Amino acid sequence: MGPNTTTAPDTVGETAAPARRSRVYPWIVFALTFGLLLSDYMSRQVLSAVFPLLKTEWALSDSQLASLSSVVALMVGLLTLPLSLLADRWGRVKSLLLMAVLWSAATLLCALATNYEQMLGARFLVGVGEAAYGSVGIAVVLSVFAPRVHSALSGAFMGGGSFGSVIGVALGGVIAVNLGWRWSFAAMAVFGLILVALFRALVSERKLTDAAVLDDPADTPTGFRAPLSSLFSTPAVVLAYIGGGLQMFTAGVLLAWLPSFFNRSYGLAPDKAGAMASIFVLAVGSGMVVCGIITDRVSRDDPTKKWTTAVVYGVLSLVFLGAGFQMPSGSTQLILIGIGAFFSAGSSGPIAAMVANLTHSSVRASAFGTLTLANNLLGLALGPFVVGLLADRFGLVTALQIAPLIYVVAIVALILGKRAYPAGRRKLAALTAIS
Template identity: 70%
Template sequence: MSSLTPTAPERTATVSAPSRRSGRSRFYPWLVFALTFGLLLSDYMSRQVLSAVFPFLKAEWSLSDSHLASLNSVVALMVGLLTLPLSMLADRWGRVRSLVVMAALWSVATLLCAVAGSYEQMLGARFLVGVGEAAYGSVGIAVVLSVFAPRLRASLSGAFMAGGSFGSVIGVAFGGVIAVQLSWRWSFASMAIFGLILVALFWALVSERKLARHAIDDDTNTTHTEAPGPVARAPISSLFTNPAVLCAYIGGGLQMFTAAALMAWLPSFFGRSYGLAADKAAAMAAVFVLLIGAGMIVCGIVADRAARIDPARKWTVAIAISLAAGVLLIVGFRLPVGTAQLVLLGLGAFFSAGSTGAVTAMVANLTHPTVRASAFGTTTLANSLLGLAAGPFVVGVLADRISLANALQLAPLVYLGAVAVLLAGKRVYPAGVRKLATLSATPAQQTGADK
């Protein structure tokens, strides 16, 4: 797709069909996906296990709610600040090596949480958890997509991103059980051990050389041999000069606003509106979080099927999903408490983050492979600023003024903004593809642009 033209020794040779059959394993890409997805589960298990042990920490160290909140927010802060720079570093330093270092860091940091003797020590350990987790999602999905055909991008992206929802539920559920049966320290330790085992497996089974052997060309779906020299790198500026990819960043971030608000505030909503005890409210909310994750997977598959002939249809799918989520949630939150409301809210939760896979696929289609982890880092940054951080915060501020139920009625209106941006993205997508296709830079120019 890109016309980046490395010098003769740098050109990548296309493997013939017999070579592909003998040199490329059909199993290996799925092994890469399984291990990368497993580490994503570990990422969110290590991040969210803290919520399960809040009562134990509060009692043992006499912590205030603001102290407990800071242990959570320091991770999100590090992710927001470091995602883009660490993703850019991974594109240059090596994605496999970067993933191993990241996962090892957050696993060791989670182990430090298990032995922390004070609030200050726990805060320092959680800081390191955030540093380790900062760029994992962006670099991990770049590794996964590099070994699969472009026609599967929305499905794989949706499934991969859904790992955050599943990992959060697993971390809270198992962390709570372990804390009750053993101690809160073992809750952290068990998550750390799980992560370190996966790090060892990933390091042993995945390498840059194997990824290069199984890499898929964006245009022809053919594999490539390893290049004998460095590959020409697209300038970092290309991540921000294409209007279509900017629409994908912003539209994707806005469609995460309400999904993030649901994950943060549904336990409180069920407690206040349905009069459920804290444990039952959390259990019901966990079901809705799982629906959010399932929707990301299913909607990603639908987007890939719809775009088999025309990739631009992924924009249409993302727009339709955002509209469906907005309508269902707006109507659902306005209904009186009861079965009908729960059904509509469940359907709305299913679609609430469903366009994630399609949007991520569009980012991949509009950026050069050499800077794709940086592109996904930018996507993560947009998701964090416009959705994951903004959604819970804005709903919380509104809840203090107009009640939580009324605030949640307003949150789905943000989908209108997402739909408007995605419509604009669909309109400029052909020009965006042409812009990428005509992108040309010599190694010297790229070096200057990247400085």
Template identity: 65%
Template sequence: MALQTGEGVAIAPPAATRTTSRLFPWAVFTLTFALLLSDYMSRQVLSAVFPFLKTEWALTDTQLGSLTSIVALTVGILAAPLSLLGDRWGRVNSIVIMAIVWSLATVGSALAAGYGQLLLARFLIGLGEAAYGSVGLAVVLAVFAPHRRASLTGAFMAGGSFGSVLGVALGGVFAVQFGWRWAFAIMGILGLVLAVLYRAMISERKLDAHRVPEPAGESPALAAGQRARLSTLFSTPAVVLAYIGGGLQLFIAGSLFAWLPSYLNRAYGMAPDRAGGVAAIFILILGAGMVGCGMITDRLSRTKPMHKWNTAIAFALTSLVLLGVGFAVAPGGLQMALLAAGCFFAAGTTGPTGAMVARLTHESIRATAFGIYTFFNNLLGLAAGPLITGALADRFGLETAMRYVPLVAVAAAVFLYLGRRAYPSSLQRLAAAGVGGTAKGEA
């Protein structure tokens, strides 16, 4: 079987070359996923050292929440413009530069002498991480078939949960054994190592050689090197509602990431390292739910794409019930079981909403589309969650504050339902504009 080389020469490659070609997309996923782990380890190690900072610097819960929210807020504000630069200047180089910035800023967090300096370091971490999720996800989706989008989006974004698990669990251990500054330093050094490895193994040329073409009718015909108009990022009500609904649901995940260790410390009297370890299990379940919910969505929507909206709504409402009851009951075994079940569905909307964003935007600006998606995820979810929950904790206590967190799923479900209703007409609008192909069979 002949194969076109990068120079356009047809040759019959040896078996080893074909094997490498089949494995390259998974190598891309693995390395991009590993950097995402580093991203969230650098971001969430802070949660494990909350008790140390509160004691050493006498910080309020609002200040502690702001140290988490500043990263998510920076990511949200800068994700779209930096993702646009990634689309235009090269996604691989952008990924490497971002990893170096957030890793050096994490090392800088270890040197902070007070709240103000640590807040600045956290801002720089957010600057480095701002477009990584969107550019990284665009790179991954480009080398896999479209029917895997919900699964891949869920799995990739679950890296945030898994990285948070490692950041919280290992951060708690390092902080207890070596001091909280070393918890930051070790995470930063790991990121630098992964950035070097990524640059050595992934290139734009290799990505172009393994890029999977969009299915007929899914994207407009553009001239070589031409990109879709940026206005198409907001051209339909459905994609805007997907942005908002997905972002609101991540308010719950953001609060869990930031405050579960402290909740277990205060409600159960656990030591910081043990609280971090137990919280890590719940966050791991949350990440597994992102993968599992994405796989469920792809299976149910293979022949009827409308089911992506249905599953997203179902996941949001399920998390509302399980977490709402869980935080309402007294600490104990029943609460632990309910919280574990609720965590599985807490971020289950990421796979279906991410897949719908991909379906409703063009590949040439998909990193920018995911940058917009990241903006809403962070502004409405990962930034708002820790900060608002921290403010509620200062006023009512953390145990009471956590009872209000699941209620945000109601708003998320409403916006997703509106997106579901707008989806058929949005597909027709895309088809008429020549951006999304035909809407036939997708309702």
């Protein structure tokens, strides 16, 4: 199929939007939803900043400290899809508000915890509250913007996790040193609850419906619900999930293991190693935003080019990270790793846009929940774990040299997905025609 065949369904909605649709309101929705995403990751990652204080005060082992962090990721991995399905049916705005209230209240409980068991229970609730926020939040954001900017918005939204993580660790550490670790959690909780109040006052299902930009003719609010099987009904969308998950593998490795790498290979103290690693974490998040913007401009006249850009970002990260970790310690190595980190998750925005283009709006939060599940199971959770196993056997540097090779599998999945994309669009058109 040529470009004209695949472009029409992606752009038809841009001319169907109401003439009086506000240009400002979508950006208010984005700002508030993005702000809550920052709160999500600030509440999740502030724990890392107070690890040394908790270890000393409660005499915790490293495994106990790790469990306080991993329980959140575990809940996110297990609950993202079912809670996304529930949000599609119960209402996305109500769901987002409930999630944010829960994780903020649970973060406040962390501040009040007096022992390991209470902290573990509070962190469990943080994970439950945060489980589906990313998938439902991005579905809300994309619903009020034209498809031509979906890659940029998806990249910016997903990059918010990196920014929120850095803010949570940096701000949490400053507050902990000056006021005590309990105030670190309390500050994150208060920030989240303030944003909840603003979101509740300014965003509603009715306002979102009025501001909606329709991706497809049948995305009108007719009450039609696409079957859940449509989440996996085409090879293209399945390959997007797989490619998306695998391209997060190395990004997850960088987020988890760069502090240890700088500690062991460069002899930096833990605090300085963490500060150095935060620069590369910011590079990962910035790459998501910039690569999304580039993708939208390149693919404006041909949506299939989103697949091409995703492949290019994977190739660039494979080359630069592969070369960087082979180099001896020094400025050249840091530059190469920095460039590779910039592109390491650059495919996130294009892939999220592809998932949006291949699924009906009535199950889109569920589709993003499925993508989030793939990102966690195949990438963010699997990557650090596999590198840990390899590091025990071969050493951390060797493990980091091996990790970028996973991009080869991701690239193959994305190339196959591009070939299957026109058929996937036709199948979606047939589904919307019966609604």
